[in-house]
Amino acid sequence: MENRTVDTRERILDAGERLFMAHGYEGTSMRQITGEAGVNLAAVNYHFGSKESLMQEVFRRRLDWLNDERMRVLDALEAEAGGQPVKPSAIVDAFFGTLLRMAGDENRGGMTFLRLLGRTLTEPSEFIRAFLAHEYKAVMDRYKEALFKALPEVPKAEIVWRFHFMLGATSYAIAGTDALRLVTDWQIEAEDSTDRLDRLVPRLMSFLLGGLRAPLPQFEGEGA
Amino acid sequence: MENRTVDTRERILDAGERLFMAHGYEGTSMRQITGEAGVNLAAVNYHFGSKESLMQEVFRRRLDWLNDERMRVLDALEAEAGGQPVKPSAIVDAFFGTLLRMAGDENRGGMTFLRLLGRTLTEPSEFIRAFLAHEYKAVMDRYKEALFKALPEVPKAEIVWRFHFMLGATSYAIAGTDALRLVTDWQIEAEDSTDRLDRLVPRLMSFLLGGLRAPLPQFEGEGA
DNA sequence: TTATGATTAAAACGAACGTATGAATCATAA
DNA sequence: TTATGATTCATACGTTCGTTTTAATCATAA
Structure with a gap:
């Protein structure tokens, strides 16, 4: 049965x-x-x-684990730091690295789910958007708080924006892995799929951290 | 008639x-x-x-101008530099700044087209992907070449990847302007739409440049 | 005014969609 | 073995889809 x-x-x-x-x-x-x-x-x-419920279940099957794992890793980092702020690079790795390493685990959906997630973040049918927002809210709040503490000298609004940008770079890097193969003549390196993923993680992480720690922007009409 | x-x-x-x-x-x-x-x-x-042809015409109406403008601005920068490499920040602004400033021009589609473009880059129906790849190819190649010259010490593969990441951060920053409003409690600042765009450009530009110029990643098993 | 070609309008086409129904089939326990 | 509930199956329902067709309406030039 x-x-x-x-x-x-x-x-x-x-x-x-x-x-x-x-x-x-x-x-x-x-x-x-x-x-x-x-x-x-x-x-x-x-x-x-229904079809909608199927779509939600497709996500829930993977996101439950991902969200738990992200919480777990951040808990461990904060426990280890013992009240002190956690290093930004560790926070970024806990959030994005955990996601990317998921792609190497075929039992957790692998690249397929990761690309689905990436593309869905910009393809928001109303019910999907609402569902993802609900699924993600608690984790996002925890990570934002951690970044606020880790970067006390950076305005919170700026951190939220840069978190936003990091999400975009990551989701696109994954979802667009094939999309951009048409735009760029992707002959620079001959990497197989797993090799590409192994190298993508440090590549993306460098980029994200560079962006997160970049000098603050100067708005028009404001001094230094 | x-x-x-x-x-x-x-x-x-x-x-x-x-x-x-x-x-x-x-x-x-x-x-x-x-x-x-x-x-x-x-x-x-x-x-x-047909519906497909309509979709293509929706894009062509805006992309023709955008591609011309991007070429024109880069031409001007390279002429001004007179054989010397153009500064990376100027190249990034020519590519992404031109795009973002398009959003302020309602005659060129404004935010609506920009969000459509952003979301379409990760929502690639086969015919749209092929169409966009064709429309973008020449411009992408020119800008990649310019970045290669501007950053001769950075491996070309790394530049292509980071260009890729920058595209993602940008498209998501635009397409997700409303998507993320549900994820984050977007109460940190009360900015109206045009004000948000004015501030988005320097914000995003700082992030992109920080990522582009970040230290190169260390791959496993490689020395410093 | 009338002839002509371009555009709009109303209606219908077959195909594909998500969903629902009722009978057939299965595994299990009495 | 038989009764029962869970699952699978073939089939059909009503809608909506993109597209096509044919006739009406318009603007223009002879």
């Missing part, structure tokens, strides 16, 4: 994850999903209720 | 631009577009041939 349903559910989730990543939510049909999963068309509505 | 068709065409393009931005390509129907434009349903196919 268990084997059949678990298999069907997971096959649907896997197919949905891959197809939503490749073609977006609106661009993916139930018939594509059930076809790729090798299950009956009615199985999605039977197991998940 | 001219007035009717030009009006209809532009009304359709304006409605398409706004709706594609708000709901994506697949999420927008011809009936929504013609309804908002106040024209007959058949008008899109009459004037543009």
Whole structure:
């Protein structure tokens, strides 16, 4: 009794994850999903209720772990620091590094989920946006607070903006891995997929930290 | 004879631009577009041939100017430098600043087109991706070359990656202007839309330059 | 005024969509 | 073995999709 349903559910989730990543939510049909999963068309509505609920479950399956892990790592960092602020580089690594290292774990969705997440952050159907906002709120607040403490001399508004920019650079770096292959003649290096990921983490981390610690902007009409 | 068709065409393009931005390509129907434009349903196919062609025309109307302007500004910078490399900050401003300043010009699409562009870069239906890659190729190549010359000590692969990251931060900063309003309690500053744009440019520029000039990453197993 | 070509309008097309239904099939426990 | 509840299956429902068609309406030139 268990084997059949678990298999069907997971096959649907896997197919949905891959197809939503490749073609977006609106661009993916139930018939594509059930076809790729090798299950009956009615199985999605039977197991998940609706297409929207399936999409939410695709995310929840991965985000629950990711959010817990991010909390756990930050907890450990703060415990280790014992009241002192945590280094910005450690915070950035806890947030973005944890995400990127997820891509190396095929059991947690690997690159497929990461690219789905990246693209979804800028493709906000109303219900997806609301769902992601709810799922992310607690973690975002914790990390923002940590950055405020780590960079007390930087205005909070500036930190929020730069967190915003870091999210963008990261999501694009992932979601666009194939998109930009067309824009740039990607012949500079011949890296296989896992090698590219191994090198992406330090590359992106350098970039993010450089941006986070950049000199503050001068607004028009303000002095130094 | 001219007035009717030009009006209809532009009304359709304006409605398409706004709706594609708000709901994506697949999420927008011809009936929504013609309804908002106040024209007959058949008008899109009459004037543009198909929904895909309309989407392409929505982009071409804005990108032609943007690409020309980016080329023009870089030409001027290189002429001014007279054979010497152009400063990285000037190149970044020519590429990203030109884009962002477009958002202040309502005649060139303003924030609406900018957000559409930002979101489309990570929402690549096959035909859109191919189209954008074609439209952008020449400009991207010119700017990459300029950055190679401006930063001769940085490996080309690293520059390409960082250009990639900068694109992501920028597109997300624009496309996500409303998306993230739900994630963060955006009460830190009360800025109206134009004020936010005025401050976004220097903010983003500082971040991008900080990232572009960050220390090079250390890969595992490599020395300093 | 009338002829002509461009544009708009109303209506319909077949295809694909998400979802619902009821019967068939399965695994399990009495 | 049989009864039961869970799951799968084939099929159809009503809608909406992008597109096409044909006729009406418009602006212009002869």
